[in-house]
Amino acid sequence: MFNKTKLQNGVHLYIRKTKQFKTVNVTIKWKAPLDQKKASERTVLANVMENSTKQYPTLSSMRKALDELYGTVLFTDVSKRSSQHMVSLYTECVNDEFFEGEDIFKQLWQLIRSVVFDPNVTNKAFDPDVTEREKRNVRDRIRSIYDDKTRFAQKRMLEIMRPDHPASISAYGTEAAVSEITNESLYATYEDMINNDLIDIYVVGDVDEKEIIEQIKQFLPFEARDAAKQNDLQDVKVSDSVNTVREKQDMKQGKLHLGFHTPVSFRHPDYHKMQITNGVFGGFAHSKLFMNVREKESMAYYANSAFASHYGIVYVTAGIDADLEEKAVKLILEQLTALQNGESTEVELSQTIALLENSILSANDSARSQIEIYDQYKELDESFTAERLIEKWESVTLEDIKEMANTIQLEIVYLLSGKEDVSK
Structure with missing residues (x-):
């Protein structure tokens, strides 16, 4: 799917030459060990890099530069995977063949270089106005979780279940850590990221691979770095007893979240089997949770499950009337017991496989999705293709589930x- 080139130690280029798109997508991913304080710094840094450079110091000048490149797209984002924090720079421009003589792609490289290597910095400090603006934006993003009670409940469950663990650390960091950021500390974070992070560069489009390699060497001269410094997840000691926690806020609908552990995780040979099992349990509209908890018994406004594969966690989320907690928990666990007793059907299995297949194949319609899927699965197999994963899914049996x-x-x-519910 992607051809790999080692540019430097710890810096790799992945190119997918394809005529599928009329655009060219260039994505850069910086990867470092996940840490709560550093996550805050890196999130603010990502915002600052996106919106202000030495050449384009204001939002309006940056947007104008993008517009002049026929609506070229450039934005940043942060995420986490296992014990890794990632800052991603996404860009996309029209293919040069549609604008002969314009050399848009070369101008895109120049813009990316400006963002990466020529930030809006004076005396090793970022512009204070830009820094404060983006700190506010990141704080607002972090605070928004409190308005989404489902996300907040999930956050709290993970904090209790896995305290001070990558599973419960936010990719955005914390409000407190964001507030402590200074123009100087942000620049130190920038230097650390540029010089020490593992870097993966992706290019998808109808491009000349040799030309791409030369352009990257010219415009993105990253130096070699230690490729073995990433943190591994530590083993978690799990209690045999079930922890029950109830908390209250000003709200109406109850948010019931159940956390389960499993030894099957992303790198486990049975990973694909657990993907199918989760789909039958609660991953889709035909699943046992949806059909029995929500539809048949009308016990929940919604009920589903998800598999956090990097952490070996399966969790169930359900919107319920709080006084139905005991009945809802019992009904949810009955669905898991049914699976454990072998009470799944060929129809459930085939529907789950079909929906997972459709999900990964439809992702192929987007260059960015191709990059995101490959970036994850290449950790298992650098020759990864969707077809190989589909073959594994299709080999799963009811006994495997x-x-x-x-x-x-x-x-x-x-x-x-809600606080008005005083029965518990």
């Missing part, structure tokens, strides 16, 4: 409900 379900153990029941 039973086996996987029996590795899933309840660890925590968390309920967030």
Whole structure:
């Protein structure tokens, strides 16, 4: 799918030459060990880099530069994966063949170079006005979770279930850590990221690979770095007893979240089997949770499950009336018990496989999605293709689902409900 070129130690280029798109997508990913304080700094830094450079110091000048390149897109984002924090720079421009003589792609490289190597810095400090503006924006983003009670309940469940662990650390950091950022500390974070992070560069489009390599060497001269410095996840000691936690806020609908642990994680040979098992359990509209908890019993406004594969966690989220907590938990666990007893059907299995196949194949319609999927799965196999994963899914049996379900153990029941509910 992608051809790999080692540019420097710790710096790799992945090119997918394809006529599928009329645009060319260039994505750069900086990867470093996940840390709460550093996550805050890196999130603000990503915002600053996107919106202000030495050449384009204001939002309006940056937007004008993009508009002049026929609506070229440039933005940043942060995320986490396992014990890794990632800052991503996404760009996309029209292919030069549609604008002969314009050399838009070369201008894109120049713009990327400006963002990466020529930030809006004076005396090793970022512009104070820009820094404060982006600190406010990041704080607002972090605070927004408090208005989304489902996200907040999930956050609290993970904090209780895995305190001070990558599973519960936000990719955005914390409000407190953001507030402590200075123009100087942000520049130190920038230098650390540019010089020490592992870097993956992706290019997707109808391009000349040799030309791309030469352009990157010219415009993005990253130096070699230590490729072995990434943190591995530490083993977690899990209690045999189930932790039940109830918290209250001003709200109406109760948010019931159940956290389960499993030894099957992303790098486990049975990973693909657990993906199918989660789909049958609660991943889709035909799943046992949706059909029995929501539809048949009308116990929940919504009910679904997800598999956080990098952390070996399966979790269930349900919107319920708080006084139905006990009944809802019982009904949810009955669906897992059914799977553990082998009570899944060929129809459930085939529907799950079909929906997972459709999901990964439809992602192929977007260059960015191709990059994101490959960036994750290349950790397992650098020759990864969607077809190979589909073959694994199609090999899963009902007995495999039973086996996987029996590795899933309840660890925590968390309920967030309204303050007016005093029955608990």
